[in-house]
């Protein structure tokens with residue numbers, strides 16, 4: 001197979017989701033730059049020229065006027081630019097390894113199809129219904145005639161490909177069965193007019209489970225109707241009112257990528273963080289392509305479903321239309337005249353306008369009224385929509401994804417009663433049970449940790465300690481258990497705690513989604529062990545905890561929207577180990593300003609974290625960025641024998657550990673270097689002088705770890721009694 | 731007389747190249763909730779059609795909405811056409827939405843100079859207040 005369809009089929013067979021931008025600029029140089037960046041993106045991509053609105057409505061003179069005045073258009077004017085200009089835009093880029101599709105939105109596409117064929121393109125998009133009702137005021141009858149001719153013209157080009165926009169229509173508030181039906185019917189229309197390469201589309205809607213059914217319905221109908229043709233399914237990232245925040249926009253996109261991979265979609269058209277505001281830049285498009293590709297890489301296909309109710313409704317609509325006439329164009333015109341197809345909220349004069357959809361209490365799209373469509377549901381036109389209830393419905397997805405977990409948690413009552421908190425706490429319980437079993441089976445003893453003491457871990461990264469008045473002495477709440485862990489080696493070779501820590505982190509960390517002022521660590525210390533021994537225990541522990549949750553709590557993960565596939569790599573492959581120096585080099589290479597002598601900053605950590613598919617270790621931090629107890633490398637002064645474990649997907653650091661300093665002179669010297677006054681450490685230094693074993697150990701941040709396992713937006717969701725830095729709370 | 735004029739007749743329309751209609755559906759509801767009569771011309775309204783409909787309806791207010799990024803170019807062109815008709819030279823005509831492809835408001839001056847009485851971005855409250863203000867004018 002050649003051309004667009006062949007490329008997608010090969011990628012699909014190789015398990016790669018093809019990702020594609022909706023990119024279009026009027027300036028040819030910028031357009032070319034966008035195609036180059038798309039081709040070079042770290043993803044399996046195809047290119048796009050999205051055409052501007054003047055070209056779509058045939059106002060080519062208006063497009064020329066804008067070009068002459070230097071005004072930017074909302075897409076590439078393929079008719080107004082001459083053929084040589086367009087040829088130079090794709091020269092050396094377009095080919096079997098990088099097909100480029102023309103996307104437009106025109107009910108009179110012949111001049112566009114002419115121009116694209118003339119300039120060597122063979123793939124485009126549209127349909128007689130889907131490029132008329134949402135895009136034009138042209139009578140449907142005329143759109144049908146125009147699209148018949150356009151299909152015939154395109155079908156004459158060998159290997160040509162046509163995608164229906166039927167799975168989107170108005171972009172929002174249309175229950176999936178109608179979208180699926182129009183998608184299939186337009187595909188049949190294309191085939192009737194000679195097309196052999198066809199893609200069926202489906203736009204992500206409000207609910208992942210419903211979308212999954214819709215995709216399976218489309219797939220089943222595709223198999224029923226398109227056998228023998230070169231066809232695939234393309235998913236559109238949400239086409240309605242888009243989240244305004246970067247995290248909301250990217251999470252919605254990632255969900256679309258997962259939807260595609262789970263259900264056998266072969267291609268995804270992305271949306272960017274600029275969607276809610278303006279035409280996105282090239283860089284924003286590349287970010288979206290790569291983000292979608294990495295979400296896709298962590299997902300695997302579900303067993304095929306039968307499409308449920310979406311299938312039944314779509315099938316009823318398709319059959320009703322096919323029964324009207326053997327000529328699909330005529331059948332379309334009649335179907336809309338009779339209201340057998342009726343698109344909610346579409347103002348086109350040929351649309352009956354009696355059907356209405358809404359978002360129901362569970363977040364799924366449902367029919368308010370089906371008008372005359374041959375499917376179950378109320379038939380009257382429902383009253384009662386107001387400007388504000390319309391906006392509420394239109395912004396359902398935006399609000400869901402924009403809702404910022406960095407905001408203050410709800411009241412303790414609400415938080416504890418929330419089904420999410422309950423599920424997360426049960427996941428935590430399961431994970432800790434697994435950890436305790438593993439540690440006990442391997443000879444560790446659980447001790448109960450100290451909570452206060454005259455001195456505690458001096459801490460790093462600007463956090464402060466809490467003083468308590470202890471019979472007139474200033475004691476501290478433990479910021480970590482390190483000093484007592486080392487002390488306990490005098491009685492136990494292998495020990496662990498589940499220890500509470502309090503660190504008054506700077507208030508600005510409240511918005512990192514990763515800081516709590518009160519949290520817990522699974523603290524482990526092993527006498528005589530090396531760093532590598534400790535890292536092996538960390539790796540085993542993490543795997544044991546994740547394995548237990550994944551196998552015993554699939555329903556809970558599903559309820560939280562956490563894809564168990566995210567752990568597929570973690571469970572089977574060893575965790576990568578890389579040095580701090582190489583991590584810094586990588587960050588510098590991609591333009592992140594990271595100092596070689598300092599802790600990797602939070603953004604840097606997040607960047608590295610997003611690039612990985614399973615947790616990985618960073619080792620050998622420079623001395624300046626850790627406490628006095630991380631042992632210095634005797635052969636490489638200035639470098640520590642320590643490590644961090646970083647979670648994938650942007651969740652960041654989960655665990656820190658090291659071989660420990662245990663010799664009195666070294667410890668005192670290191671204290672001085674880090675600005676700690678040895679005089680404060682009376683009991684500890686006294687003990688060290690008398691001799692403690694050498695050891696290695698670590699602490700896993702429990703709330704951070706559970707956040708990662710449960711796929712939570714913010715770490716506070718993994719605490720029953722969250723304390724956000726800088727915020728007064730329960 | 732004054733009571734009868736509490737209802738404005740409004741022509742609501744997209745511009746020639748813009749096919750977005752959720753904005754129109756929404757603005758129609760906003761205006762109807764304020765008690766006005768709305769003729770909604772829908773998507774991609776050619777200049778000739780808009781002029782003809784405005785001449786036919788003789789509205790108290792013309793509201794143009796565009797979000798596709800061509801609103802300033804399309805709006806400037808069509809408001810000149812409206813103003814060229816003596817019957818419409820004094821009719822309040824406003825425009826709003828996402829008027830350029832760059833997400834900023836630098837088109838406002840040009841649009842006002844071309845003949846609009848007001849230019850809005852996303853601020854529907856300001857728009858409601860503007861419409862309320864017209865009632866007083868129409869009544870007087």
Ligand code: B12
Nearest residue numbers: 242275278748749750751752753795799826827831850857
């Ligand atoms: C749904 C949608 C579509 C649907 C529209 C279906 C339909 N017939 O309506 C489809 C998928 C078909 C579509 C097509 C296109 N779209 Co579109 N679409 C959107 C989307 C996702 C949501 C718009 C929406 O429904 N909003 C809900 C309504 C109620 O609100 P609103 O339109 O945003 O208007 C609000 C305000 O602007 C204000 N307002 C609007 N008008 C007026 C007027 C007055 C007087 C006042 C006071 C206020 C006001 O009030 C509203 C409520 O706050 C937006 C992006 C987003 N916002 O998330 C892009 C968007 C508007 N589309 C865009 C574009 C460019 C297009 C296309 C040209 C394709 C392309 N190149 O990408 C085509 C249009 C072709 C054409 N001929 O015009 C761009 C516009 C870019 C810009 N302005 O810089 C946007 C912003 C997406 C983007 N970032 O690229 N689109």
